[in-house]
Structure formats: structure tokens, C-alpha cells
Amino acid sequence: MENRLKEDLIEAGKYGRDPERLVTCYEDLDPERGVIRPTGTVANKKIRDYAVARMIEIGLEVRIDKIGNIFAKKEGYVSGKKSVICGSHLDSVINGGQFDGALGVFAAIEALRRLKEEEFKNERPIEIVVFTGEEGSAFGLTLLGSTVLIGKLSLEEALKIKNKEGKTLSEALEQIGYLGNFTRALDDVEYFIEMHIEQGPVLYNKKIPIGIVENIAGIAWVYATIMGEGNHAGTTPMNMRKDALVAASDIVQFVNRYANKMVTELGSATVGTVGKMNVFPNGTNIVPARVEMGIDIRDVKFENMELLKKKVVEAINELEKIYGVKAEVTLPITHLPEPLASEVVEAIEKSAKQLGIRSTRMNSGAGHDAQNMATKVKTGMIFVPSVRGISHAPMEWTDWEDVENGVKLLTETLKNLSSM
Numbered sequence: 001m002e003n004r005l006k007e008d009l010i011e012a013g014k015y016g017r018d019p020e021r022l023v024t025c026y027e028d029l030d031p032e033r034g035v036i037r038p039t040g041t042v043a044n045k046k047i048r049d050y051a052v053a054r055m056i057e058i059g060l061e062v063r064i065d066k067i068g069n070i071f072a073k074k075e076g077y078v079s080g081k082k083s084v085i086c087g088s089h090l091d092s093v094i095n096g097g098q099f100d101g102a103l104g105v106f107a108a109i110e111a112l113r114r115l116k117e118e119e120f121k122n123e124r125p126i127e128i129v130v131f132t133g134e135e136g137s138a139f140g141l142t143l144l145g146s147t148v149l150i151g152k153l154s155l156e157e158a159l160k161i162k163n164k165e166g167k168t169l170s171e172a173l174e175q176i177g178y179l180g181n182f183t184r185a186l187d188d189v190e191y192f193i194e195m196h197i198e199q200g201p202v203l204y205n206k207k208i209p210i211g212i213v214e215n216i217a218g219i220a221w222v223y224a225t226i227m228g229e230g231n232h233a234g235t236t237p238m239n240m241r242k243d244a245l246v247a248a249s250d251i252v253q254f255v256n257r258y259a260n261k262m263v264t265e266l267g268s269a270t271v272g273t274v275g276k277m278n279v280f281p282n283g284t285n286i287v288p289a290r291v292e293m294g295i296d297i298r299d300v301k302f303e304n305m306e307l308l309k310k311k312v313v314e315a316i317n318e319l320e321k322i323y324g325v326k327a328e329v330t331l332p333i334t335h336l337p338e339p340l341a342s343e344v345v346e347a348i349e350k351s352a353k354q355l356g357i358r359s360t361r362m363n364s365g366a367g368h369d370a371q372n373m374a375t376k377v378k379t380g381m382i383f384v385p386s387v388r389g390i391s392h393a394p395m396e397w398t399d400w401e402d403v404e405n406g407v408k409l410l411t412e413t414l415k416n417l418s419s420m
């Protein structure tokens, strides 16, 4: 029974690999070549088609909504009870792995297969969802399908967004056959549950098979442009420079130091990263004139995000005094931290106990469609270990034993939620 989910993940894992090939174990991975299936690509169509075929096989009615989200439903036997939805996404980052997103979708399909075979009578309807464009790898915006589903972004606006080739989302979905006309409101939904790889090293290092997510971290980005004075690296004396990169490097150090200090002193889950830096004109023999930097700040507590953001902006503003440079700051996005429903957390925990599977409560530092769903319905997440904590990279892997533990737990949780 457990081999079916494994087969699906291996089969579906060939889509977006160049050349298409089956990866069955960690040793088969190619560190240079992962999967590439952004929304609207041929590979994205192939994996969607594969998943839909599996849903139809078990007799589910499949519907596509106007943003390309896929829904499949198993009716409940008690009329008037609201649905429990489970699922994830099938798009990927550029050069990612075969588990991120796909695991949550194929585990949901496998859970429904098992319920069917057991002839389990679910009180509530149980539904599968595949969200469009979670990764933002084609259309820039992350969590696209769920953002439209919860009404945070209008359908019209979303469909007009263009990818790098200048194609709109509407055109791209049409081309792969996933521009539907179903409208899914959420007023008849009670619960949402997403199974996902952890994408971090905690479970793997602690050798715990299951993580139950309590909070999804919020994200704040700070963009800064530091303007110095470009000049000759040979003829400009050290005391007469306005070196934008030297100033920017202070911020790189500051972000790391201050986030560490918060972790140590506040016991917080803060992480701070300068992940992006463009140096202009970027010549070995030129004193850097300008640096553009992107800073990523995350925490499960909004006050902590705000504190680090404030300290970083202060540090940037002080650069002028120290280095004679000018600095400009913009704050492009803030996603609030999202606590998940304690009712669902407890239901997952109870199900794990029933099955005798060890679990631990934890937070998610990565964003997920679940954080959008949590604003509308009672939401929970099940994490399984990522080997060496790697994801969004070709070496992303989850051991088959952990996959099986996860789907067992998902199935049991769906049963419990169905009668709650």
C-alpha cells in the first residue's frame, strides 16, 4: 500500500527534470539538476495532468477554478457539515526538488485512496486542493492561488500579471488547459490541513519523524540603496573615499549580529539575512559607487520582526555619519506571522499518539499557502524531515519511511477532523 505514494512521487518527480528521469533514492540525485516546473510551463501541465488522473481514478469529481487551483471532492454522509480540505502545490522553484509541494498533493490523494479502500464513512466532505503558483517562480508573487482564493488579491488583477516572457497568467493557464470557471467560496469549509517537507534541519537532526506546526513566521523585507562615490581605486586616497560597499558590509554584519543577539537574549525565533547585494559599477579597480541590498527578516512574533526592522533601518541611516554615503530605504513587503489553529494542532497530535508516531511542535520559517488559509479557516500543518535540512535545491530529499509516516498521520487526522 505504501508503495503507491512512493511511485506517484517518483513518477511525478520526472516532470521538470532535464532530461526527464526517475529519481528513486538520495544517491540518484544530481546536484546540478533538480526540477523546474513554474506555473504555466509544459512540466507544470504534465504534473497537474498526472495528479488529476490519480484523482479521477479514485472517483473524485475534479474542478478547476478561475485562477487554476484544482479541487477534488469526496462527499460526506452528514448533510450540512462543512468541508475539510487538504493539499499543497505542484509548481516548483527553479531547480528545486520533487517533494516540495508535490508531497502534500500526492499524500492527500493517497489518504483519500486509503479512506476509500477502508470504506471509511466521512461525516464531512473531504477535499483535495492544488494551489496555483505557490513559489512565485513564474509570476513573481508567492502564494498566488491561495491569495486569490481568500480574496486578498482580486482575480482580475492576478490574471493580468505577466511572466518573464510577457505572457499573462490568464494566457499561461489557458495554454496548459487549467483556466477553469469554478468558483470556490470558503464559507462551507471548516478545516485546512497541509502536509509538507520541513525545509529545515530540525526534525532531521533530532531524528523526530513528525513536526506539528504552531506558527508560520512572518516576513519583512527591507531594500536599501547605499550611494557613495565611484572613483579610481588607485588614485583615491583612503581618507577621501565614499565607498558604498564598505558601508553596506556594515549592514551585512549588523543584521547577522543583531538577529543572533535577539535569539540569545530574547530566546526568539528571529532570523535575519542579507541575501541580495548588487554592486555598481562592480569593477575590481573602481571604488564602489552604489550598492543595492535586500534584507529578509522573519519571526513568529510581529514585535520581534518590527524590532529587528527598526534596528536595521537605524543602522542604515547611521551610515551617512560614518562613511559619508547616502542611503535610501524602502519596505516592499510585510507578511504577518500566522498562528495555526490549536484545535487542529491538537487533532494532529492526538492522531500521532493513536498511531504511535513521535512528534514535536514547531514553527515554520518558510511561507506556505496554509498561512493564507489560516486567515479564513481552522488550519494545521504536518511537517516531515528534510534530509540535511535542504530544500529549494536539487539535493532536496525526504526518506520514504518519513513519507509513509506523514501520510499515515494525514489519513488519521482527516478521519478525526471529519467527525469533529
Ligand SMILES: [Zn+2]
Binding pocket: 089, 100, 101, 134, 196
Ligand atoms: Zn512548498
